[in-house]
Amino acid sequence: MASRHRVISDDLRTQISTGRIKAGERLPSEAQLASRYTVSVPTLRSALAVLQGEGLVEKVHGRGNFVRHPFQRITYAGGGHTPDVQAATNAALCVSVRATRLRARGRVATLMGVPAGTSLAEFVCLSHEGRSPHSLARIYVPRDLAPAALPESGEVSCGEGIDAELAVLRPALAEIREHVSARLPTPEEAATLRISSALAVLAVERVATDTTGRVVQAAFLVLPGDRADAVFITRTVTEKKEVEG
Amino acid sequence: MASRHRVISDDLRTQISTGRIKAGERLPSEAQLASRYTVSVPTLRSALAVLQGEGLVEKVHGRGNFVRHPFQRITYAGGGHTPDVQAATNAALCVSVRATRLRARGRVATLMGVPAGTSLAEFVCLSHEGRSPHSLARIYVPRDLAPAALPESGEVSCGEGIDAELAVLRPALAEIREHVSARLPTPEEAATLRISSALAVLAVERVATDTTGRVVQAAFLVLPGDRADAVFITRTVTEKKEVEG
């Protein structure tokens, strides 16, 4: 059995994917759409909610419902071998960074294996494609491994410069451990990323350890599920040697 | 500003987490709760929807709303080194398997790099903890790498026997490529896993290649976001040798 709001969302979806409604365009108001489909407004809204969850439609309070631009799909490359894959897909990416100093506590302290109160540098990164935000990252490094000239709050830079800067200072990495989970965004994350709070996000907790076993970086990434995924490539031959040898 | 349904969901959440409402218990009916909080039924339902999205409450049509049992958190170990981590956490796990033969087509054919129509074996696995489903997997292997005595549909087995059976038959793996994404479940997945369709799931596409470059397994995993996550561990030293050497 097909519910009425499913029928409507299916219809709108095909109209969007076939290009009858173009990207960036505003949909008719909810009241207009409701009368067009001869349903009540709440029913029409639940149809739109489906499309929001798929990332096809963006609601803007006071302005209307908009067809999202066909988002460039971002691939997060796991295991630290970021260069090729990520650079290829994220060419037109702009990253704004806010750097601050703070003291470790809670989950950050736990992940980094340092006592609460340890001095850290925090980088809050928000990557954009054009005007629309793409992904959110909070990166923590021990204070002594952060660039001496810590750029202050509000700094905006383009490109992936931060990661490169950090890489210079830190010793060779021995292990990267990435914890991946799927969940709904917090209201704050939804607002920052301008996504519906019904759109699933991929949350990655990344902990990098150097050869001495010291945690040199902890990162919390939030990637909208409609335009981001993650890839992990494992060469089993070398892995097996380690595990079995 | 706190919306009324947020206040209610917060209140119910603390009642659940502090144990004032115990696991497995049925909540009062929606009408009763609505009058208790002096809100309308739809408003109360949106409060419950929040808790469903967090996996704390399970709605059962015709019976009521139930506090979920504190789910055992499952960790999917990436990169093929399943043994230790997964075995430790999934001790009490029961897996039912349905095996069928079919011909490759669509995405499966693409991933496996075989022409449409190629003979494959499909294993549809549903793991349970007690009565509640835990994760869903569709595994495809070339027909010649599947056990000769293909257990027929409806077969139910306990433990991780299938993976072991498959491992015997196939040659050494060279590479495992895992594509991870976050999304909402399809209505079918939600029904099978008995989860709210508002609960995010972690979807893993796993492709395993042997030393000759042949794809020996493609798997589609669906893990409920409230009780499953994935871990990927990369030894950078060995990885670097491969990439840079």
Added chain:
DNA sequence: GAGTGGTCTAGACCACGAG
């Protein structure tokens, strides 16, 4: 101020589950 979505209300009718 006009138009939009956000939240909420009150109640109808249907579908499912259990006794």
Added chain:
DNA sequence: TCGTGGTCTAGACCACTCA
């Protein structure tokens, strides 16, 4: 049959955006 949740309606009132 009865109580439950599932879907839908029709409309009130508030908040946000933009001219």
